[in-house]
Amino acid sequence: MRGMCCFDLHSHSTASDGTLSPAELLVKARGAGVDVLALTDHDTLDGIAEARVAARQQGVGLIAGVEISVTWKAMTLHVLGLNVDPHNPALLAGLQTLRDTRDERAREIGRKLENRGIPGALEGADRLSQGKILSRTHFAHFLVESGRATSVREVFRHYLVKGKPGYVRGEWAPLEQALGWIRDAGGLPVIAHPARYRLTRTKLRTLLGEFSDCGGVGLEVVSGSHSRDETLHMAAVAREHKLFASCGSDYHGPEKPWVELGGLRRFPDGCIPIWQAEGWPAASAA
Numbered sequence: 001m002r003g004m005c006c007f008d009l010h011s012h013s014t015a016s017d018g019t020l021s022p023a024e025l026l027v028k029a030r031g032a033g034v035d036v037l038a039l040t041d042h043d044t045l046d047g048i049a050e051a052r053v054a055a056r057q058q059g060v061g062l063i064a065g066v067e068i069s070v071t072w073k074a075m076t077l078h079v080l081g082l083n084v085d086p087h088n089p090a091l092l093a094g095l096q097t098l099r100d101t102r103d104e105r106a107r108e109i110g111r112k113l114e115n116r117g118i119p120g121a122l123e124g125a126d127r128l129s130q131g132k133i134l135s136r137t138h139f140a141h142f143l144v145e146s147g148r149a150t151s152v153r154e155v156f157r158h159y160l161v162k163g164k165p166g167y168v169r170g171e172w173a174p175l176e177q178a179l180g181w182i183r184d185a186g187g188l189p190v191i192a193h194p195a196r197y198r199l200t201r202t203k204l205r206t207l208l209g210e211f212s213d214c215g216g217v218g219l220e221v222v223s224g225s226h227s228r229d230e231t232l233h234m235a236a237v238a239r240e241h242k243l244f245a246s247c248g249s250d251y252h253g254p255e256k257p258w259v260e261l262g263g264l265r266r267f268p269d270g271c272i273p274i275w276q277a278e279g280w281p282a283a284s285a286a
């Protein structure tokens with residue numbers, strides 16, 4: 001996306017499962033040439049205040065965002081809320097229910113791993129989360145730290161996905177409810193990294209129909225986890241369903257060097273960027 005204003009609308013900090021603080025993330029964004037960054041931590045807005053201060057210091061435009069966990073047809077999806085009011089009571093209350101669900105899931109993961117001969121996983125993950133939102137990634141880092149695996153990817157493959165010892169299914173917010181929270185907070189709902197869900201064309205069409213009916217407006221066409229072919233496919237899907245196109249690295253920290261802030265493909269032809277949508281802050285749409 002060189003030669004134009006550089007947007008990265010999907011990133012994480014230590015407020016959820018990223019490894020850089022919000023302030024460190026903004027320094028990294030500035031160094032990477034990002035002009036507008038959305039901080040979209042999982043089910044929390046706790047990093048936004050620190051990020052706003054750092055954004056002003058670094059001269060980077062900040063979009064207040066969140067990545068909400070959603071259950072749709074018995075599967076987990078992630079929906080970004082971009083340009084939300086971080087003080088909106090309905091959104092804050094909804095996110096608290098999801099964090100409570102995460103805590104319950106974490107206790108169950110810890111119990112299952114202990115039953116498989118891995119003691120102290122819950123306490124280790126909690127230590128690594130620094131008392132903030134507790135995610136499977138924190139369990140993964142603990143298992144790497146304790147010598148059970150050599151990488152976070154290996155942990156997920158062998159311990160935390162369906163059919164493995166530490167897998168616990170999450171029950172998250174219904175799609176309509178999650179989009180209601182985002183809309184109530186003045187935000188723009190965007191489906192994150194859609195190619196990762198491996199939906200059939202029929203299921204994807206059904207999802208996007210429901211998403212649009214509930215007030216959804218965007219699809220993350222360009223993602224740090226999308227291949228070139230997946231990007232082209234999602235661009236065609238966005239055009240077909242008249243959705244705005246978003247772009248985000250899904251950056252979590254330097255431990256994943258294959259995902260960098262701002263290192264994103266251009267939108268394929270015919271995409272309408274999310275920053276042209278009604279409700280996007282004018283100062284960030286240059």
